[in-house]
Amino acid sequence: MATAPIIDPSKVLNLPQPLPLDSGRELEGVRIAYESYGTLNAARDNAIFVAHALTGDHHLASPHPKTGKPGWWVRMVGPGKPIDTNRFFVVCANVLGSCMGTTGPASIAPDGKPWGMRFPVITVRDMVRAHVALLDALGIEQLHAVVGGSMGGMQALSLAANFATRARAVLVIASTARHSAQNIAFHEVGRQAIMADPAWREGDYYSHGKGPEKGLSVARMAAHITYLSEAGLTEKFGRRLQDRAEKTFGFDADFQVESYLRYQGLSFTDRFDANAYLYITRAMDYFDLAEEHGGLLANAFAGSKARFCLVSFDTDWLYPTAESRNVAHALTAAGLPVSFVELSAPFGHDSFLLDVPALDRVVAGFLGEAQ
């Protein structure tokens, strides 16, 4: 499946104008796939935009129309949930560069062939530009809030910094204002795994029926480890063996953790395009909000009047608490109302998607507060 963009019957916006990019290039014919829940009120001021993470999609709170899998944040978004669709009009869009419906490297270029590596390198700010174009099309001048975890948090921060008037509140979960050397290092391992796979063919694999599935699978395995905690892995798998009583003295998946990672890697290749993975990880590595604003993070928010809330998790070593605290201090220095809390949860970086009741209370409280 890693050979074509996944097209589903979700809502689509075809941008009439070219999208300007940080690289200096422009992208014509951009298609944005999105979903919405709830009702936009007459004043058009009850909208919440949720930004998804690296491999996410816009099926936030409803089953994916093709796979039938439940939305990725159903525990947080819905009627009576912390992001309450009885009260808010909730929008989620697939990011630029992805393969879940919005234009990316697997999409068809103007010459009728897939973009592949001819697709321009994009940034988190470019993703946000596409989101803003969608908000314009939906007639939403100012969001009640922009919300995101992980790469979604980067988009939320980028929107607050670059389009300061577009959101009254900004909620950033398990995220960072810049990719660290360690973050870049893990991504580079994944990219090299993809590009070392002969089936990658310099990104031009779409006509060959089969993409770099081995490479993409290894990339996902390495990344998946960073989403979990050491304690979580130990609790879930320990050193237990997979369907066998003894070690085989071979290189089969003897250990449960090996089997689990192999499954995670393989199933990922069914749903994600390898080139999209290259482009999106690159965008994340380029992300440094302070650098975009003269080197001082507080300056990034100089034009903002929004309320902010940052949440980190004590077992998240991908975007550790220090990163969120750093943003909180910058916002404090900028004089903005900001909340910051480190929650305790055993699941590592993935905690933002899992059952953490304290997170539900924080999200509901922060979003429910009338401006």
Next chain:
Amino acid sequence: MALRPDLAVIADNVASGAKVLDVGCGDGALLAALRDRRGCDARGMEIDAANVAECVARGLSVIQGDADKDLAFYPEASVDYAILSQTLQTTMRPDLVLEQLLRIGRRAFVSFPNFAHWKVRTSLLWTGRMPVTRLLPVAWYETPNIHHATVNDFRDMVRERGIKVEQAWFLRGDRRCSPAAASFRAEHAVFLLSR
């Protein structure tokens, strides 16, 4: 819900609509009262994550942080009042924290338990043991209060540092006592300070 007596004094004496930073804001009771009753722009700092989560769930802007380390990030004179209630005695360096409060706030409210209250004195005098009282309910080995101070100690410190006492309130339970009797009779002191 009734506020703790020292918080009630502070809430009654903060100007309406003022910008306020409550350092060590606990579950946000004072912040919520200042926001709801006085229309204040009320923000907080609190070291305990569960308390911070509670504050955010109440719609308050509160940062998880440590008064000893994290006050340096606040700009100068960025609030009308910096508040430190029942927190001074838990900090590593009360003197430096006080300087930070008066850098960030144009004025500062500071409240603390008076360690020279007569019950404390008699406990030390007659039993030779660190007191466990209503205001100091925890044994010496597990108390978060690592810098006990008396009303007179505090008066000395602010005088030495050239800090102006604009007003002071001395409490026993929810009743007041005079400045002259405070050293002996006050369980609690609240000072309004400025430079």
